[in-house]
Amino acid sequence: MHALDQIIPIMAATIRVAVPLVLAGIAGLFSERSGVVDVGLEGKMLAGAFAAAAIASITGSVWLGLLAAIATSAVLGVLHGFVCITQKGDQVVSGVAVNILISGLTMTLGLAWFAQGGQTPPLPPSARFSEVVLPLSGLIGQVPVLGPFYTQVLGGQNILVYPTFALVPLAWWVLGSTRFGLRIRAVGESPAAVDTAGVSVVRLRYAAVLIAGALCGIAGAYISTAQGAGFVRDMTGGRGFLALAALVLGKWRPWSTLAGCVLFAALDALAIRLQGVIVPGLGAVPVEFVQMLPYVMTIVLLAGFVGRAIPPRASGQPYVKDR
Amino acid sequence: MNKLLPAALLAAAAWAGVAATTPAQADPIKPAILFDMGGKFDKSFNEGVYNGAMAFTKKTGIKFHDFEVQNEGQREQGLRNFAKHGNDPVLAIGFAQADGLTVVAKEFPKTHFGIIDMVVDLPNVHSFVFKEQEGSYLVGMLAALASPGQKVGFVGGMDIPLIRRFACGYVQGVKAVDPKMVVFQNMTGTTPSAWNDPVRGGELAKSQMEQGANVVYAAAGATGLGVYQAVTDAGKLAIGVDSNQNYLHPGHMLTSMVKRVDVATEDFLNDAKAGKFAPGVSSLGLKEGGVDAAFDQYNEKLVKPEWKAKVEQAKKDIIAGKIQVHDYMTDNSCPVS
Numbered sequence: 279m280h281a282l283d284q285i286i287p288i289m290a291a292t293i294r295v296a297v298p299l300v301l302a303g304i305a306g307l308f309s310e311r312s313g314v315v316d317v318g319l320e321g322k323m324l325a326g327a328f329a330a331a332a333i334a335s336i337t338g339s340v341w342l343g344l345l346a347a348i349a350t351s352a353v354l355g356v357l358h359g360f361v362c363i364t365q366k367g368d369q370v371v372s373g374v375a376v377n378i379l380i381s382g383l384t385m386t387l388g389l390a391w392f393a394q395g396g397q398t399p400p401l402p403p404s405a406r407f408s409e410v411v412l413p414l415s416g417l418i419g420q421v422p423v424l425g426p427f428y429t430q431v432l433g434g435q436n437i438l439v440y441p442t443f444a445l446v447p448l449a450w451w452v453l454g455s456t457r458f459g460l461r462i463r464a465v466g467e468s469p470a471a472v473d474t475a476g477v478s479v480v481r482l483r484y485a486a487v488l489i490a491g492a493l494c495g496i497a498g499a500y501i502s503t504a505q506g507a508g509f510v511r512d513m514t515g516g517r518g519f520l521a522l523a524a525l526v527l528g529k530w531r532p533w534s535t536l537a538g539c540v541l542f543a544a545l546d547a548l549a550i551r552l553q554g555v556i557v558p559g560l561g562a563v564p565v566e567f568v569q570m571l572p573y574v575m576t577i578v579l580l581a582g583f584v585g586r587a588i589p590p591r592a593s594g595q596p597y598v599k600d601r
Numbered sequence: 602m603n604k605l606l607p608a609a610l611l612a613a614a615a616w617a618g619v620a621a622t623t624p625a626q627a628d629p630i631k632p633a634i635l636f637d638m639g640g641k642f643d644k645s646f647n648e649g650v651y652n653g654a655m656a657f658t659k660k661t662g663i664k665f666h667d668f669e670v671q672n673e674g675q676r677e678q679g680l681r682n683f684a685k686h687g688n689d690p691v692l693a694i695g696f697a698q699a700d701g702l703t704v705v706a707k708e709f710p711k712t713h714f715g716i717i718d719m720v721v722d723l724p725n726v727h728s729f730v731f732k733e734q735e736g737s738y739l740v741g742m743l744a745a746l747a748s749p750g751q752k753v754g755f756v757g758g759m760d761i762p763l764i765r766r767f768a769c770g771y772v773q774g775v776k777a778v779d780p781k782m783v784v785f786q787n788m789t790g791t792t793p794s795a796w797n798d799p800v801r802g803g804e805l806a807k808s809q810m811e812q813g814a815n816v817v818y819a820a821a822g823a824t825g826l827g828v829y830q831a832v833t834d835a836g837k838l839a840i841g842v843d844s845n846q847n848y849l850h851p852g853h854m855l856t857s858m859v860k861r862v863d864v865a866t867e868d869f870l871n872d873a874k875a876g877k878f879a880p881g882v883s884s885l886g887l888k889e890g891g892v893d894a895a896f897d898q899y900n901e902k903l904v905k906p907e908w909k910a911k912v913e914q915a916k917k918d919i920i921a922g923k924i925q926v927h928d929y930m931t932d933n934s935c936p937v938s
Binding site: 397547 | 641642643648669788790791794798799804807808812826834
């Protein structure tokens with residue numbers, strides 16, 4: 279029973295922490311499968327986080343905040359698309375530019391609008407996504423093992439959590455079985471072939487970056503209005519890059535990307551609880567060690583366990599019709 | 602999006618406005634303050650300095666220049682720019698500015714510098730350090746008194762000796778009330794971004810509360826905001842830090858370990874104005890009124906009079922030297938955990 283008391287909270291925390299990673303990971307999946315490298319996941323998430331907190335704070339409506347986050351982040355996705363697709367610019371440079379731009383712009387706008395040092399005012403509970411209590415929680419909660427699992431892991435989560443995890447099979451189905459998805463993948467492998475078939479490469483790639491933008495926006499809104507209660511400078515804290523690592527680890531596939539995200543989230547949840555724990559023979563676990571675990575895992579897994587991670591063939595290359 | 606453009610212009614105008622309101626030539630001193638990465642509105646450490654400086658401005662009419670560093674490279678640069686443009690005195694905020702200040706203070710031997718939270722031993726620098734262990738001891742006592750038979754927690758920002766000093770004083774205070782009480786300790790990270798990660802702060806607090814913590818003390822800059830939110834959501838108690846943060850979540854903030862950086866700032870500026878700048882170190886503890894546990898209208902219902910009496914007694918004992926609170930930074934270790 280004691281071990282279970284530990285495991286259930288860790289599972290619940292894993293899910294909480296995984297949500298923004300999964301959203302950003304699937305965002306990156308769409309963008310990169312279409313051949314547009316997206317280093318700007320972090321920046322788009324941050325923009326979403328700011329927009330959600332700012333609008334939720336002004337209007338008091340968390341849903342308007344979410345919409346604003348999706349819109350803002352989608353606009354950035356289109357901006358990234360404009361540089362990479364229309365102007366055929368360097369995709370990595372554009373992504374990095376988005377990250378830097380947003381890091382500064384959110385602070386500047388935050389200062390101008392709220393005059394609280396770039397933070398948004400703390401959000402009241404009504405302007406945040408609250409936890410969902412599943413039906414019959416009181417009854418099922420009594421059942422040993424299953425009860426806490428039902429109330430704390432399946433239930434007791436945020437409303438954004440459920441569509442996020444539903445998104446993975448959706449992405450799998452879209453990319454694997456629909457005409458649109460197959461074309462997205464084709465345009466990432468061989469844009470010339472898609473073009474020859476009479477399908478617009480530009481339109482497909484724009485659609486992909488737009489989807490990526492919207493998903494990053496949801497991830498940002500989750501961070502600032504569900505997990506947090508307001509915007510704080512650079513509050514995404516590298517989660518966009520972690521999602522990117524999960525995407526590479528997952529070899530640009532939905533289910534394995536999800537696995538990567540959940541692995542990182544579990545490590546994080548575990549890491550929090552491992553800190554300062556005395557390991558027999560080793561002494562206390564240092565913070566540094568615990569924090570580098572996800573990155574070490576990425577390297578180790580990429581180096582041997584998951585085999586070669588091969589990106590989409592046309593990834594990073596702007597499509598030029600008459601080469 | 603069309604809302605963003607005017608706002609951006611507004612922001613640009615606001616920046617320009619800041620530049621235009623430089624102090625008039627008649628001002629006897631041109632103070633400048635270099636805030637650290639938490640930012641001057643972190644509702645905590647930096648904001649305390651800002652409040653102190655604003656109080657000085659209000660009383661004397663002397664305005665000050667300020668700058669918030671956004672990355673580590675800007676610290677030395679910022680100090681040098683201030684000194685180069687004739688600002689005097691220049692106050693550096695935060696332990697991380699010590700290296701930059703050491704370099705710049707040597708370059709500008711005639712400029713008067715101050716630093717808060719670290720000692721820089723140079724003839725033109727006055728250093729302010731606080732005995733955080735003493736204030737943390739008091740709030741640790743309160744945490745323990747409010748949680749009989751339960752556990753308590755601590756969330757630190759960046760893992761540095763200074764924050765360990767908070768933690769160590771806190772644990773000593775807890776153990777003074779109940780030697781058997783368990784104290785969870787977590788650090789948010791090892792880089793300066795650990796001061797700005799409220800989401801991770803919230804997760805750390807949740808993990809401690811899941812393990813039974815009833816009170817969580819955060820010494821983590823803006824990360825602490827996430828801690829307080831998580832604690833409030835869970836209906837438990839939190840302890841604020843540096844500035845009096847009791848007002849943030851009334852009913853859930855047990856107290857705050859206030860560090861009177863505002864007083865230190867104002868004193869520093871007043872001394873400079875009066876031409877009384879003196880190099881050296883001010884070590885501000887309970888005795889000097891540099892640290893304390895905050896009691897105000899926001900937490901009066903949470904703190905029972907007998908707890909307060911016990912804390913006041915301990916405060917007297919510490920001042921009288923009857924209770925010795927161990928300072929982590931003297932030997933980089935803590936006798937209790």
